[in-house]
Structure formats: structure tokens, C-alpha cells
Amino acid sequence: MRRTSVALLVVMFVACASVAQDKWYPSKWGADDQRGAANRITPAKVLEARNLIMRGQTYQLGHVYESAMPLFGTRHYSLRIPKVFGPNGANQMYYHDEIISGELGQIGTQFDGLGHAGIGDLFYNGNKGSEFAKAEGLTKLGIENVGAIVTRGVLIDVAAYKGQPMLAGGYEITRADVEGALKRQNVVIRSGDVVIFHTGWGSLWIKDNAKFNANAPGIGLEAAQYLVDREIVMAGADTWSVEVVPNPDASLAFPLHQLFIAKNGIYIFENLLTEDLARDNVYEFAFIFAPLRLKGATGSPGNPLAIR
Numbered sequence: 611m612r613r614t615s616v617a618l619l620v621v622m623f624v625a626c627a628s629v630a631q632d633k634w635y636p637s638k639w640g641a642d643d644q645r646g647a648a649n650r651i652t653p654a655k656v657l658e659a660r661n662l663i664m665r666g667q668t669y670q671l672g673h674v675y676e677s678a679m680p681l682f683g684t685r686h687y688s689l690r691i692p693k694v695f696g697p698n699g700a701n702q703m704y705y706h707d708e709i710i711s712g713e714l715g716q717i718g719t720q721f722d723g724l725g726h727a728g729i730g731d732l733f734y735n736g737n738k739g740s741e742f743a744k745a746e747g748l749t750k751l752g753i754e755n756v757g758a759i760v761t762r763g764v765l766i767d768v769a770a771y772k773g774q775p776m777l778a779g780g781y782e783i784t785r786a787d788v789e790g791a792l793k794r795q796n797v798v799i800r801s802g803d804v805v806i807f808h809t810g811w812g813s814l815w816i817k818d819n820a821k822f823n824a825n826a827p828g829i830g831l832e833a834a835q836y837l838v839d840r841e842i843v844m845a846g847a848d849t850w851s852v853e854v855v856p857n858p859d860a861s862l863a864f865p866l867h868q869l870f871i872a873k874n875g876i877y878i879f880e881n882l883l884t885e886d887l888a889r890d891n892v893y894e895f896a897f898i899f900a901p902l903r904l905k906g907a908t909g910s911p912g913n914p915l916a917i918r
Contacts, residue, residue, distance in 0.1 A: 634873040635736030643735055644755040646724050646875020647843045650802040655761045659896035662762060663917050669892070671806075671846075671882045672719040672913030673815060679718055680819035682850055687712035715753060715909030721901055722878040725751030726908040727867040734875050747906020754903045756877070756910075761843060762803050763897030763916055765887045766791045768827075769810040776810030777827035782854040783807065785836045795893040801841035804897045808884040812848030815881075828854035834866045838874050845870060846879030879914065892918050 637643045673679060677687055688711045696704030715723070724734040725748040731739050734751055742750040768783050769776060771791035777783075792798065799805060807829065814822040826849040829837070834853070837845055845852055853866035870876040879899075887895070896917040901910035 635732070635734075637735045637875060639875070641735065643875075644724065644751055645757065646734055646871075647841070647877065648756055648759065648875075650841060650843050651757075651759060651761045652802065655802040659760055659762050659898075662894055662896050665918055667918050669883075669886050669895070669916040669918070670913055671884070671887075671916055672911075673881055673883055675718045675911065678816050678819075680815065680822045680850065681717055682823065685713045685717050687717050714911055715904065715907045718911055719881045719883070719913065720879070721753075721899070721910045721912060721914075722867070722871060722880065723751065723753040723756060723901070723907065723909050724871055724875060724877075725753075727864065727871045729868050729872050732872065734872050744906075748908065749906065752904070752906040753901050753908065753910050754905045756901050758898075758900040759804070759843065760896070760898050762800065763895045764797055764799055764803050764805050765795075765808060765884065765893050765895070765916075766805060767795065767808045767888045767893070769808055770794075770888065774810065776813055779811075779821070779825035779827060780854065780856060781809075781827035782830040782858055783809075783828060783833050784830055785832045788833050788836060795891075797893045799837070799840045799842065803840075803842050804844045804846065804879075805837060805842050806879070806882060806884060806887075807845070807847040807849075807852070808888040809848055810885075812881070812883060812885060823850065826851045826855045828852055829866055830854050830858065831865060831869065834869050838869065838876065842876060844877035844879055846882045848882055848884040850880055852878050852880055882914070887916060892916065894918075 639649045690709045691706050692709055694704050694706060728739055733739055737750050742748055766788060768787050768791050771794055809827045811827055828849055828851050857865060870878055899912055899914035901912060904910060
């Protein structure tokens with residue numbers, strides 16, 4: 611009886627430990643938090659970023675938004691100039707407006723907010739999508755909660771580490787790749803950093819949209835967990851997915867989005883322009899981005915900056 615009881619206690623302990631390990635909410639920043647890993651951007655991180663500006667050189671990391679850009683699935687983009695307005699006043703003042711149609715937070719260079727990806731009906735901090743996702747916008751986890759992101763940025767040039775101009779579609783970036791590239795660049799990842807991957811995949815942008823959208827090299831789950839453990843704020847890449855597509859486990863669909871966004875409040879920035887940073891061997895820089903304050907939006911367009 612005693613042996614049976616001990617064995618039963620061991621089984622119960624393992625089961626409880628497993629449940630605890632899987633319990634990814636409430637967030638470490640509190641049950642009501644809506645900013646996630648952006649909470650790691652302290653005044654000290656902003657000053658650290660400032661100290662990386664040595665040459666005053668600015669890199670634009672955002673693509674131009676245009677109808678020819680590759681789009682995921684049925685997403686669309688169009689811009690129209692309705693008409694010229696005027697004349698106004700004796701000075702004959704004329705002006706133009708524009709009308710933009712599209713999934714604005716999820717096209718082009720796109721910043722994924724915490725309301726974008728969930729696990730079933732559960733999103734960041736255990737919020738239920740069925741309760742906060744309304745036709746007029748998200749009532750929780752909207753992009754307006756993120757705030758400005760000014761912190762240390764790190765480029766990981768996996769293409770150069772592998773000795774290739776472009777990684778193959780579907781190539782999984784492993785933890786060994788990440789550690790090897792960082793060692794080659796003599797760079798370490800610190801808490802509160804933004805980490806951006808250069809794969810060379812962005813060279814297909816507008817030149818071969820079909821190939822660009824068919825699959826993508828990207829971070830695997832092992833490498834993703836490595837980044838989670840280093841307490842990053844955001845991961846980005848020159849691909850439309852950031853994570854590897856298709857996943858090596860054919861039964862999984864975009865599991866890295868769930869690990870980063872839903873479980874850890876870590877943001878994702880897709881379709882970044884990384885080739886100039888890679889060309890100039892700029893591996894550390896001040897990263898600056900302020901999402902558009904679109905109340906209730908799942909993401910934001912934008913033109914993030916790297917300054918060195």
C-alpha cells in the first residue's frame with residue numbers, strides 16, 4: 611500500500627507540474643496587462659539604444675506600400691485619389707486626399723499586436739477572443755496599448771552565417787544557427803532587445819511574389835524558445851511569417867505566433883527591409899518604432915528605423 615501511495619503521489623506531482631508549466635496566464639505583468647513584452651522597455655533600455663548611435667546613419671526598415679506588393683491569402687490593398695478639391699479662396703488653393711482600402715495592420719511591413727494570434731479562443735493574458743473581438747474593433751489588446759518602442763536592436767544575419775545570399779524556402783533556423791551567427795558577429799542578446807533576422811528572402815519582394823508567398827525560411831520553435839528565454843521584446847524578419855513555413859511538423863500551423871504573442875506577449879514584425887543592415891554589417895543599433903494608434907486594431911503598418 612505504501613509503495614502504491616508513493617507512486618500515486620509521484621504521478622500526481624508530475625501531472626500538477628505539467629499543468630503548471632502549461633499555465634501561461636495570467637501574465638507576469640499582471641492579469642490586466644495589455645502591453646506584454648513592451649513592459650521591458652525601461653528608461654535604461656532607451657538610453658542604451660541612444661548610446662548605440664555613433665555615426666548618425668539611419669536605415670529605413672519598411673517597404674513602400676503599393677498594390678504590387680505580395681499579400682497573404684485574400685488580403686488586399688488599394689489607394690485611390692478621389693478628386694482634386696478646389697479652388698478655395700482668391701489664391702486658388704487646391705488639394706488632394708486619398709482613400710486606402712485593405713487590412714491595414716496586416717499588409718506590407720506589418721507589426722503584429724497582442725490581439726492578432728491566439729490559442730483556440732484564448733489570447734494574451736488569457737483573454738477570450740469571443741468576448742473582446744467585435745466587428746468595430748478589439749475591446750482589449752488593441753494596438754493602441756503598445757506605446758512607442760525605442761530600444762536596442764540586434765540583426766542576426768543567418769544568410770551570411772550559412773554562406774548563402776538567400777536561405778531556401780522552408781529552411782528552419784535552429785538554435786545552433788542563432789548562436790553561431792551571434793558568435794560570428796560578436797553580439798549577445800539582452801533583455802528588452804528587438805531581434806531581427808536577415809534571411810535574404812526579402813530579395814524576392816515584388817520580383818517574384820508567387821515564390822515569396824509559397825513558403826519561407828524562418829525561426830523554428832527551438833530557436834524561438836531560446837529568444838523567449840532571453841526576454842526579447844520583439845522578433846522580426848525579411849519574410850512574411852518570421853517563423854519557418856511550412857513547419858517541420860506538418861500538423862502545426864504558425865505555432866511560433868502562439869508562443870511569442872499569446873503565451874509571452876512578444877511582438878512580431880514581418881516583411882522588414884534588412885538587406886542594407888546586412889550589407890553594412892550593422893548588427894547593433896537603436897531601434898525606433900511607434901505603432902499607429904488605431905483603436906482596436908490587430909496590428910499596425912509602419913516604417914521602423916534603425917539608427918547607428
